[in-house]
Amino acid sequence: MTPRPASWLAAVVIVCVVLMACRPGPSARGQNFSGASVRVHWRRELSDTNRFVLEVVGLDMAALRQFQDRKPVPWPRLLAAYADTGDVRVDVELPPMVGTYRVQSGILRFEPGYPLQPGIQYRAVLHPDQLPGGRSSLVTATFKLPAQFSNPGTVVSRIYPSTEVLPENLLKFYVQFSGPMQRGHIYEHIHLRNASGRDVDLPFLEIDEELWNPSRTRLTLFIDPGRIKRGVRPLEEVGSALQEGQRYKLVIDSAWRDGAGSPLRETFQKEFRVGPANREAIDPTQWRIDPPKKGTRAALQLTFPKPMDHALAQRLILVADPAGRLMVGDIGLGDEERQWSFIPSQSWRGGHYQLVVQTTLEDLAGNNVGKPFEVDLLEPVQQRLSNSSVRVPFEVR
Amino acid sequence: MKSFIRLIHAASVSLSIAAATTHAVDWTAGMKEGNPGLRSMGPLAFGPEGILFVADTRGAAVVAIATADTVPAAGNRPVKVDGINQKIAGLLGTMADQILIEDLAVNPISHNAYLAISRGRGPDAISVLVRVKSDGQPEIIPLDRVKFSRGALPDAPAEGVAGPGNRPGNQRQESVTDIAFYENRLLMAGLSNEEFASTLRAIPFPFESVGRGTSVEIFHGAHGKFETRSPVRTFVAFKVRNEPHLLAAYTCTPLVEFSMDELKPGAKIQGKTIAELGNRNRPIDMIVYHKDGKDFLLLANTSRGIMKIRTDQIERTESITTPVKAERQGLPYETIATWQGIEQLDSLDAMHALVVRRGDGGSLNLESLDLP
CATH class of the missing domain: 2.60.40.1220 (Immunoglobulin-like)
Incomplete structure (x- = not known):
């Protein structure tokens, strides 16, 4: 990469091309500059209208071919783009933006490696003197997408x-x-x-x-x-x-x-x-279960004696049918996370169902099923639950 | 976060231990060439032969990338890059406030610095890998054609998949707080955004077809007689009594020793708390180094500065199992007052650390510092 020469401040020729983001069109360009008929401009990419590329028209192709003979081709010495910070002391130290260079149909193109961002001023600097026989004057083009606040309503x-x-x-x-x-x-x-x-x-x-x-x-x-x-x-x-x-x-x-x-x-x-603090483990046998009637798709309702963790209660409580298969349906939480409901995608049949509760379920204090958040190391180990889930039966009639 | 694991032995640091056990392995076995498709870039760590591990939490994977950056460094040159965040922003065509430095890792062979960068802070942010060589100029490492392999994070639910019960979307996401490579395993500490459980995993490398790995729930006894599930923030591997261990730093700020042999699937292991380093503090990074015939830990913190911790008594240290009344207890340490504003820390060479630190005016600087 090439450090930006401080001499750009003394650039004798500056072209400003400001495109409005909302302006449609495949190629927008401002007033042209002709410093020995060389033009630098930013244009909207035809294939992806969210992308912008830099183009240089009017370069001496024979000189450009000669320049390309150098390996690796020192493109940023010839053409470089910078994201200006607005602080000249900082800007002179910045490296040029990364991107790819191509020569096609007499046009030198620079495609930024990362999309241009609204509100930032981008500056392109062409150094014609890097080409054999090139003039010493710089050509600069700046470009800025207006700052956009597309969704100011987030709450x-x-x-x-x-x-x-x-x-x-x-x-x-x-x-x-x-x-x-x-x-x-x-x-x-x-x-x-x-x-x-x-x-x-x-x-x-x-x-x-x-x-x-x-x-x-x-x-x-x-x-x-x-x-x-x-x-x-x-x-x-x-x-x-x-x-x-x-x-x-x-x-x-x-x-x-x-x-x-x-x-x-x-x-x-x-x-x-x-x-008060809650240091009691979750005990699913204390939950009130309101089973639905068979032949319906009514909700199975659980009522917890204390609120459960909003995310985990929706993920870690499941229902198994009489054959032991996990059921598909919609889960909802209500009454400030004290009520849990399950509406199956298919009607309830009569029989013995089970709640399958993962022991990693938490209440508001992080107490798990069978294990409080804090475990007293002096308590007998047998009090701790080692299974990954517990099952609570209920009957649908 | 840390380059190739430094192992503390009772007598000496022994990079050679790891090297001796790894020479016959084809580390790139099973790698393919292409774009690893990283969706995010979290903690970094170097393994053998210039292989860089990248935790991709949004992609629910850890990715090994063969950087081919294997030419040994020629001597030790000081590093000082002022405004590294501004320079990277310049390369990426954005402003410094849109650059997040997620992690720093130094290639232990070339001593080149690698930075995991987020370009942008919104949901469409782009992850970028940046390298800084001894010339101090940051460069983007293209990832569209690299040799890589992926290890799926164990137990990570696939994004957007609803299981039985039509659970409303999949909101769960695993976060990785630190990774490190040890012999033939990638070690990973993390926590989820839902269950409050800290996990340590050991994923065999080269990755198997689906890196199931092991999952260990960690408890430690530092907080009185109560077990806790606080997340591990940073860790290093080391040897005590010639056995591999992990030394993990937690929030508010116990140092806990775990036997690596106990990292088995589904196991619950209890650590030995070997130091209490002070409360209201969050550890950032930890490295191991050798100086004047002794091994030290260097721990960067949010509010208690840089701690230089002696390890020569690590084998004799009693486990702290009662509430600590003193300001500190366990392994002795000194605070390095001159190291201010450290946000990232890794070993650079035998004599230097490499840090990202906040300088005047809020800019971030990349610089080497003499190991204290």
Whole structure:
């Protein structure tokens, strides 16, 4: 790669071509410049209208062929494109953009390796003097797609758990957005605020990789486990992040940008009160089961004595038919994650069905089936569940 | 995150141990040529013969790429690249605030630095592999025609597939916090965005047709008498009593030793906590080095700076099983005050570390530092 020569600042010839992104057309070009009939312009790619390429017309083809005899061909010395930062001191140090060069039908083309981005000024610099017999003056063309904010309406659509009373040893929140979000440095936009309006210091487990779902519309926010357990040293020193009897707000700052680069439409707040810690394992035998009637596609309803984890309750509770096969159907959660329903794709038959509950199911405090979040090492090991699932029978009549 | 594993022996660091056990293996067996189709680029680690491992969490795989970067480095030259994020942004035609440096790994043969880069921060971000040679100029490594093999992440559900019960989409995604290569296995620490369970996996390499690997749930006793499931943030492999172990750093900040032989499918292993390094802190990267006849760990942290940890008492250290009252306990360490703003750390050569650190004005610099 070739460092940009500082001499471009003294370029004697500058051509500015500004294309509007919304302007249709296969090839837009601004006023032409003819410095010994050489023209540099950006144009929209015919085959992919989201891509732009750089073209140079009017070069001496014989000289260009001679230039191409050099191996490897030092293309960026002849033609280079830069993403300007707006700070000249920075810009003079920047390398040129990567891309591919082609000569076709008397035109030198540069195809950027990565798509141009709205709001950034791109500068093309041609050094004709790199060609045998070429003139010493530079030719420069700048180009900028207008900044676009295509989806300014992204909001926080929901925060789970839904309930307004959360256990003191809450393990996690899910923040659901209405559209994809940007990642990177997200924790500066997330605040846990106490009743006096002060931010709780470092309440969350900050993970560089950030725990998103594949479509980047849901963020998992773990409370730092060092702030939620008995006997843990930070807990002794600074207290738990959430304290029983207190009120808090989880605040998602509107400065956080969505996938298109727009800030959120509004700041979101979830207010809640903190209740006692829950250190009891999940016991599916305590669930109320309302079986449907046979011959119908009515919902099987479960009622939990305490709310379950929103994501896991939809994934880790299944239904097996009398033959032991897992059933297909639609799962729903209601009553602030205390109710679970299953509507089968085919009618219920009479007989003995089973709930199949994975032991990795969690409640709001991370307690599993048969195993609380914290296990006292002094307790007999036999109390721990080793199976990966438990089965709870119910009958459909 | 760390290049080829350094092994601590009671007496000496022994890169040669790993080398001695690996010479007869065809590491590129089963590789094909083409584009590995990375959907994301997370932690990096070098294996033997210039093979670079890349965790692709969105693709639910770990990918081994034969970089062919196998010419030994000629001497040790200091590295100092100011504004590495701006220079990479320039190459990729974007601004520095749209560049995320996901990880740094140094090729232990060539001493070239490799950076996993995200161009963009939105869902359409593009993953790019960047190399910085001794001339300090970053270059893009094209991945459209490389020798590679893939190991599927064990138990990772296929994206977009609903199982029995028409579960609403598949929101689960595994995150990888660190990877490292040891002898013939790729070791991987991670956690999921739903179940709160930290896992360590050992995936045989060369990858088998479907790298089932092993999955281990980790518990440690650092927090009083209670087991915890806090995620491993960074780890190194090392030898204690001539047996391979992992040394893992957790949030708030226990150092825990695990026997590698216990990494078996489905096993639950309990680690031995050998140091408590202070609370309200998050470890970033850890390396092992040898100096003045002794082995040290160097641990970069978010809020407690760089810790130089002695290992000469590692075999005699008692497991910490009661709540720690002191500021620190277990293996002794000193804080290296002059190393500020470290965001990435790896070994460069026997005398130097390579870091990405935040400099004046918020720019990120790539630079070599003398090992303390």
